[in-house]
Amino acid sequence: MTKAGPGFSTLAIHAGAQPDPTTGARATPIYQTTSFVFNDADHAAALFGLQQFGNIYTRIMNPTQAVLEERIAALEGGTAALAVASGHAAQLLVFHTIMRPGDNFVAARQLYGGSVNQFGQAFQSFDWQVRWADCADPESFAKEIDGRTKAIFIESLANPGGIFVDIAAVAEVARRHGLPLIVDNTMATPYLVRPLEHGADIVVHSLTKFIGGHGNSMGGILVDGGTFDWSRSGKYPLLSKPRPEYGGIVLHQAFGNFAFAVAARVLGLRDFGPAISPMNAFLIQTGVETxxxxxxxxxxxxxxxxxxxxxxxxxxxxxxxxxxxxxxxxxxxxxxxxxxxxxxxxxxxxxxxxxxxxxxxxxxxxxxxxxxxxxxxxxxxxxxxxxxxxxxxxxxxxxxxxxxxxxxxxxxxxxxxxxxxxxxxxx
Ligand SMILES: Cc1ncc(COP(=O)(O)O)c(C=O)c1O
CATH class of the missing domain: 3.90.1150.10 (Aspartate Aminotransferase, domain 1)
Structure with a gap:
């Protein structure tokens, strides 16, 4: 019998983790440090210029956080992930990567109440408009789309009504209009539903819920499906235009199918700052194992x-x-x-x-x-x-x-x- 790769339960325990190279510690250590020493001045310059990946400062990246990211990306079948302080922080960074002032997105109205507030009220400060559609009627999303629409957002299993959404049908509407589909998979978790397999482009989670699972730590994550072409329409300048602060590199060109996760980290997390603590990343990672x-x-x-x-x-x-x-x-x-x-x-x-x-x-x-x-x-x-x-x-x-x-x-x-x-x- 041939097997494509490790199964879900195996990935939940092993994905992203190695014994610690210095101490041999088998459980991922809690790297409780704010910053990381550079090898030399060239190494520091390469890290800051994005020519080389590596740890600089825990607001942007931390080894305990990195294991959690790799594990959730593996469980969702994505190319990369970015773990942050809460589910709401993950949503903020997703939309910051996509939206410019005056843009809009279409969301199912059947959402967690906090997301209804975040989209309908807090996002107005950035001049990002939300338009509401009915998760049971995929074509209702199409009716709300115009030239300034940048994305569609749904929950795979809507909170609190426990409603499953026809993800493939909504993904088809998104595809037809050249938009990414973002799915909040908090209530289902990738154990039950893997939205990327049904046509989603980005997955977000509140890790605070079933993934952490023990009611002890706040966390959120965004998973890059690696599927969306951020350059084609010219509507996503953070990804498709040169970045002056990084020596003029174009993130989508430089990082390909994980450019979205990179952009959310080096433009969103870097500047807004909602980093997950190493302790919470450790606790959530332990939760994921079961x-x-x-x-x-x-x-x-x-x-x-x-x-x-x-x-x-x-x-x-x-x-x-x-x-x-x-x-x-x-x-x-x-x-x-x-x-x-x-x-x-x-x-x-x-x-x-x-x-x-x-x-x-x-x-x-x-x-x-x-x-x-x-x-x-x-x-x-x-x-x-x-x-x-x-x-x-x-x-x-x-x-x-x-x-x-x-x-x-x-x-x-x-x-x-x-x-x-x-x-x-x-x-
Ligand atoms: C479905 C869903 N999405 C997002 C969130 C927001 O997550 P957090 O509380 O971690 O910011 C919640 C919180 O209850 C939720 O239930």
Whole structure:
């Protein structure tokens, strides 16, 4: 039997890592240093001029961070990656590499509430406009595109509604208009979905969630698919025009299929500065080693919980793509046959007040604003993560007033269900 290369679980443990050349340390050390000594003046000049890759200063690059980057790039099937301080920082650097003042991009309106804010409000300071489309209707993206549109953005599995998106169909719209497709793959992780295989060009993650997996470190990453031609249209000058600060080199020419990751590092991270700490890169990397095991358990537990909830008298609806009757079930089977993820929503018949009482009655579940921890988590989005949105935006993002969101952990499923059961009894 021939095999193309190492499997996913092998890459999750080994990709990017070697025993430390100086000490032999097997686990990647935490290189807790701000800066790195140059061999000589020529070496320093070559590093600063991008003629040679190497460590200068931890704001730009660090060996612990580099292992994490190589590992996630391998798991996503990309050419290179750039790890940063948070998922939001990764999104900022992606758009900084692509957009100029006055440009726009088209995003699915079914997004994490924080991304809706970042795109709709914070990005206005840079004069970057977002236009909203419906993730269930690929052609709705096409309708928003004009001469200043620079990219399309979707989540592979939309937070918090647990909706799988037809990535290939949206990629086809992007391709037709000569635009890159950026996919936030936070909720699915590459264990479930690999967007680059379906036509995406750039993948972003909040590493804070399932990839780190233990609720202990913030991080984000962008992965360069190496697929997009940044020079053809002349619309991406950071990549296709000479860079004066680097001796006039054209990044796309010099770095080819990993030019996007290089540009995000040497123009975005260098100047905005949201570097990931070596400690967080280490903790997240350790989390990645068990990603396949954890993700499967998250999915299996979530499926059992969703099925149980759907049979409860006080529950009005459950939206989990893994359930047979769910409108999103066919897309889940096509894009993510191993499971439907661990984050989903349901409604309580008695609405807003019942939702609040239920959340307070839970004992093992933690009531907090995160997903993708080993522990089971719960939140009422309308009063927390999606609070800053209008009622209309909340409803269209799947976070209306009656909605409760669960992120199912990897505890014993009987204990998860017992906690939900006792809380439901108190509603
Ligand atoms: C899908 C998704 N994308 C991006 C983010 C932002 O990530 P971070 O909180 O690491 O900045 C989040 C955070 O919840 C998220 O759920």
């Amino acid at each position: 990603l396949p095991l954890r993700m499967q358990r998250h999915c299996d537990n979530a499926h059992a919980v969703a099925k149980w909830l759907a049979a409860q008298e006080k529950v009005s609806w459950v939206r989990y793509a893994g359930l047979d009757g769910d409108p999103n079930h066919a897309l889940q089977q096509r894009y993510s046959p191993k499971g439907a993820g661990a984050v989903f929503t349901f409604g309580l018949k008695d609405g807003y007040e019942a939702g609040k009482r239920f959340v307070e009655a839970l004992e093992m579940f933690s009531h907090l604003a995160n997903i993708g921890d080993t522990r089971s988590l719960v939140i009422h989005p309308a009063s927390t993560t999606h609070r800053q949105l209008t009622l209309e935006q909340q409803v269209s993002a799947g976070a209306g007033p009656d909605v409760v969101r669960l992120s199912i952990g990897i505890e014993d499923v009987e204990d998860i269900i017992a906690d939900l059961d006792q809380a439901l009894a108190k509603v």
